[in-house]
Amino acid sequence: MIRLENVTKVYGAGSEVVAVHDASFDVAKGEFVFLVGPSGSGKSTLLRLLNRQDRPEAGAVYVAGRNIVDLPSSRVPQLRRNIGNVFQDYKLLLNKTVFENVAFAQEVIGKPKLHIRQQVPAVLDLVGLAGKEERFPHQLSGGEQQRVSIARAFVNRPLIMLADEPTGNLDPATGEGIMRLLDRINQIGTTVLMATHDQRIVNSMRKRVIQLDRGVIVRDQARGVYE
Amino acid sequence: MNFGRLSYVLRETFASFRRNVTLTAAAIITSAVALLIFGLTLFIQQGFDNLLVQWEDDVELIVFVQPEASADQRAEIEQALAQQQGSLIETFVYCDVECSLDIADQLFAGDPVTRDMLNENNVPTQYRVVPSDAGELEQLRGLSDAWRELPGVQLVEFAEDALSTVDKLKSFVSLYTVILSIVLLIAAILLIWNTIRTAMFARRREIEVMKLVGATDWFIRIPFMLEGLIQGLLGSLFACFGLGIINNRWTASLDEFPPLSAFRAMYVSSGFAFERMIWIAIIGMLAGAIGAGIAASRFLDV
Numbered sequence: 001m002i003r004l005e006n007v008t009k010v011y012g013a014g015s016e017v018v019a020v021h022d023a024s025f026d027v028a029k030g031e032f033v034f035l036v037g038p039s040g041s042g043k044s045t046l047l048r049l050l051n052r053q054d055r056p057e058a059g060a061v062y063v064a065g066r067n068i069v070d071l072p073s074s075r076v077p078q079l080r081r082n083i084g085n086v087f088q089d090y091k092l093l094l095n096k097t098v099f100e101n102v103a104f105a106q107e108v109i110g111k112p113k114l115h116i117r118q119q120v121p122a123v124l125d126l127v128g129l130a131g132k133e134e135r136f137p138h139q140l141s142g143g144e145q146q147r148v149s150i151a152r153a154f155v156n157r158p159l160i161m162l163a164d165e166p167t168g169n170l171d172p173a174t175g176e177g178i179m180r181l182l183d184r185i186n187q188i189g190t191t192v193l194m195a196t197h198d199q200r201i202v203n204s205m206r207k208r209v210i211q212l213d214r215g216v217i218v219r220d221q222a223r224g225v226y227e
Numbered sequence: 228m229n230f231g232r233l234s235y236v237l238r239e240t241f242a243s244f245r246r247n248v249t250l251t252a253a254a255i256i257t258s259a260v261a262l263l264i265f266g267l268t269l270f271i272q273q274g275f276d277n278l279l280v281q282w283e284d285d286v287e288l289i290v291f292v293q294p295e296a297s298a299d300q301r302a303e304i305e306q307a308l309a310q311q312q313g314s315l316i317e318t319f320v321y322c323d324v325e326c327s328l329d330i331a332d333q334l335f336a337g338d339p340v341t342r343d344m345l346n347e348n349n350v351p352t353q354y355r356v357v358p359s360d361a362g363e364l365e366q367l368r369g370l371s372d373a374w375r376e377l378p379g380v381q382l383v384e385f386a387e388d389a390l391s392t393v394d395k396l397k398s399f400v401s402l403y404t405v406i407l408s409i410v411l412l413i414a415a416i417l418l419i420w421n422t423i424r425t426a427m428f429a430r431r432r433e434i435e436v437m438k439l440v441g442a443t444d445w446f447i448r449i450p451f452m453l454e455g456l457i458q459g460l461l462g463s464l465f466a467c468f469g470l471g472i473i474n475n476r477w478t479a480s481l482d483e484f485p486p487l488s489a490f491r492a493m494y495v496s497s498g499f500a501f502e503r504m505i506w507i508a509i510i511g512m513l514a515g516a517i518g519a520g521i522a523a524s525r526f527l528d529v
Contacts, residue, residue, distance in 0.1 A: 051439065074443075081441035093433050095246075107235050108442035156440065 001160065001191045002027040002050065007059035009045050009215075019045040020056070021215040027193065029159075032186045034202050035195040036226055037212035043195035046212075047162045050193070051083045052076050064159060081109055084153030084190070086182075088165035090145045092137045092152075098124065099133035102151045109156065119155055127151045127181055143174035147181065154185055161185060163194040167201060175201060199226040232446070239450035240457070247426050251458060254422035258462030258515070259469070261415035262507050265408050266470045269503050270477075272404040274493035279397050281492040288356040288367065289384040290374055294349050300379030307377060308354060315366055319356040327352050351381050362394050412510065415462070420518035423455050427526045434526050444527045451523040452516045459515020460508065467504040474500050 009020040020042045027033055035043040048054040049061050052068050060067045068079055092101050099120055106116045124130055127147040137145055146166055153161055163182060167175030179201055186192045196202060202209060202225060209224030210217060219227070244251055290308070292301060308319045322330065327350045335342035358367055371385040427434065437447050474495055484490045 053439075077438075077441040077443045079441075080439060085439045091432060091436055093436065104436070105440040108437045108440055108446060110232055110446075152436075152440070 001029040001031070001064060002193070003060075003062040004046075004049075005060040005062075007049065007056045007061060009042075009049060009054060009056045018215050020049070020212075023059070023212075023215075023217050025210060025217065025220055027191060029191055030186070030189055032183070032192045032205070032207040033194070034205070034207055034209045034224075035193060035212065036197060036202060036209055038197060040214075041212040042215040043212055044164050045215075047164050047193065047195055050160070050162055051080055051085060077109075081156055082159045084150075084156070084158040084161040086146070086149050086153050086161065086163040086166045088168040090137075090149040092145055092148055094137050097134050097136055098129060098140070098148050101137070101148055102155050105152045105155050120151075123151045123155045126154070126184075128177075141174070142170050143177055146170060146174075146178050150178070150181055150185070154190070158190060160191045160193065163192065165196055165198075166194065167196065167198055172200065176204075179205060202226040236450050236453060240453045243426055243430070243450065243454050244457075247422075247429070250422050250425055251454075254419050254458045255461045255465070257418045258415045258459060258511065259465035261411045261418065262463050262466035262511055263469045265411045265415070265510075266466055266503060266507050267473065268404040268408045268411070270470065270474060270495045270500065272400055273495050273499055273503075274477075275396070275400040277494065278490070278492045279400075282361075286358065286361040288358060288371055290354040290356060290380060291351040291382040291384070292353065293379055293381040294351055296379030300377075304354065304374070304377055304379060307374060308356060311370060315359055315363065315370060317357045317359045319354050322353045322355055324350060324352055362397065364391060364394060412514065415459075415511070416514040416518045419455050419458055419462075419515045420522045422458065423451050423519035424522040424525065426454070427451060427523055431526055438527065444524075447527060448520055448523040452519045455515035455517075455519025455522075456512045457515070459511035459513070459518075462515070463508040463511025466511070467507055470500065470504060470507075 003026045004023050007020055007023045008018065011017045011019050023042075023046065035046060037043055045054065049056055050063060050068075052071060055069055059069075061069055063079065064082065071079060093104065096104060102120045102123060103116045106119065111119075121130070121133070124133060127150055129144065129147050129151065132140070132144065137148070140148065146169075150166070161182070166182070167178050170178060175198065182192055182194065183205070206223045206225070209219065209221050209226070211219035211221075211227070290304060292304060296304075305321070308316060312319070324347050328345065328347070330353075331342055331345050331350060335345075361367075367385065371383040374380055375383050434447055474497075478494050481491050481494055
């Protein structure tokens, strides 16, 4: 599903910062992978390379069998329709209701209204937000807001879900709820890549762990722990 | 575009109007003012053109014939004039002794001594020549020099200074009004561009989410372009309304000038005004949409 071959990403023109150096790994369809490491180790950069928010200076990034490094800009929207994104700060639209936030992801890719009216309640039910469709983000708890964000990422049934510190702003109990939800989505068949430095969550899930240190992959372990 | 997308575009456009009422009003008012001044420069140019055309129409070359010139010499002069008719000369008329004395009566009405010196025997008869285009100074000067050499010609009066002034005024008015118009139009585009840019900055989070869920650039851009187009249209409609009022008042005030005053020529016909207003509305809409499209592109790099 995902393959990185000797990927290097450098930021800055003058004083250059190597965010990722010579990274290579494969992720199979339906896998759940944690990207771990301290702040600034390159976890978020890897996720940005996978949805073409950034391009590497060297190497190849394959998503669903296609190298996306040279993908023309006009084809990037199509790529992103197969990738769901979940963020630490949720990135919800504050002037829209829960229903509208999730429907927005379908509206902007031109899904018919009837389809949206059927799909959105089903996904909200899946993430445990049935009955809260008309609430605005400020009327929800942090955990509920993250569930809306996950519903929005999942509503188009993406092949891959990229989650960047999704539990970073949540208390441990709420974080566990979010992890159960991501695990459930993974079991439905979606490949999940999650960047985190939450040791407790990584240790409890026992999934594959790719550890980064200053942009270099230092460990790639099946059913790993944080260390 | 299917109905779902169309309703999305319209909903987003009007939601943006509601969210940015003050900014939208500012953009509409400023583009209305810029387009109003732009329209006024077009009207002023037209008024000047009408005035200059009247001046040019009034310009004549006068070929004075010696009183003692023979019939053959007059025929030769007439033939020389006729050769140019249809090209440099629009028309010419011969003013005989009686006609020339009538003109002398008018010219020397305040100078009876000079008038008394002229009689049937010594008044020079004249050909009054209307040039096709009084702006073609070089050719007309060459022509009048050639006519001066003809036997029987006493003098050729060529209002070169007046024609030169007309020509310079025409160039001046058209050059500067065109420059002013372009500058004002650019100002209007920049104002709309800035409004859309500010609106987009306020919605940058929304745009980022749209990009990340796979919306195309055009899908994001179109509501903003429609917003710019509507701002440009409303601005130009206000400008056209203002232009209509100003032109009516101007046309009415021209009637207060004396009947023979040249300023009466500075009218702008309602047909011309209407045509230019349609152009202003089209320019306003295009400037708004294009300005917004360019402003939108800046925030699409996600």
